[in-house]
Amino acid sequence: MPHIDYYFSTLSPFxxxxxxxxxxxxxxxxxxxxxxxxxxxxxxxxxxxxxxKDRHPSRLEYRMQxxxxxxxxxxxxINFKPAHWPTNAxxxxxxxxxxxxxxxxxxxALVRAFLRACWAEEKDIAEDSVVRACLESAGFDPTLxxxxxxxxxxxxxxxxxEAVNRGVFGAPFxxxxxxxxxxxxxxxxxxxxxxxxxx
Numbered sequence: 647m648p649h650i651d652y653y654f655s656t657l658s659p660f661x662x663x664x665x666x667x668x669x670x671x672x673x674x675x676x677x678x679x680x681x682x683x684x685x686x687x688x689x690x691x692x693x694x695x696x697x698x699k700d701r702h703p704s705r706l707e708y709r710m711q712x713x714x715x716x717x718x719x720x721x722x723x724i725n726f727k728p729a730h731w732p733t734n735a736x737x738x739x740x741x742x743x744x745x746x747x748x749x750x751x752x753x754x755a756l757v758r759a760f761l762r763a764c765w766a767e768e769k770d771i772a773e774d775s776v777v778r779a780c781l782e783s784a785g786f787d788p789t790l791x792x793x794x795x796x797x798x799x800x801x802x803x804x805x806x807x808e809a810v811n812r813g814v815f816g817a818p819f820x821x822x823x824x825x826x827x828x829x830x831x832x833x834x835x836x837x838x839x840x841x842x843x844x845x
Contacts, residue, residue, distance in 0.1 A: 657732055738777055
């Protein structure tokens with residue numbers, strides 16, 4: 647059975663634009679997924695990248711063009727300048743980590759709920775009420791927002807170190823159990839083809 651390690655940030659617009667593509671691909675190929683939220687702002691300088699606020703204007707302009715094109719292609723609503731971005735991604739990430747350990751809900755739906763809250767619903771995903779609502783909407787116990795704090799913090803930090811060591815430098819980032827790496831929502835088709843033995 648193939649497996650995919652999924653590195654992502656709940657602050658990433660391109661992770662939002664991936665929508666449920668990974669879950670559909672995994673279902674098609676009988677693959678399992680481990681969700682690995684990480685601190686994308688800490689990842690950038692450690693892997694040769696630059697945080698959005700420090701990027702050259704030409705890169706920011708291109709990023710905006712890409713986001714606009716992706717909005718059209720995906721049909722997803724997106725606010726290009728959300729009211730609560732950037733914010734602290736740790737609370738939402740800890741909740742995802744706790745939910746993955748607890749089970750009982752739809753983890754992909756939880757990730758999408760946080761991303762949608764940030765990029766389409768003008769909500770602050772660092773707020774406790776938003777975290778609890780997202781957990782509940784995906785079928786998880788909302789009290790995981792409290793109980794998963796300690797282990798969530800440890801795993802969140804470990805995910806960053808692991809990502810650096812495995813060649814991850816952006817989000818979303820997918821690594822198969824054969825160490826094939828795919829970066830970006832626009833590489834999901836390549837991941838699909840690879841799992842199908844065509845690439």
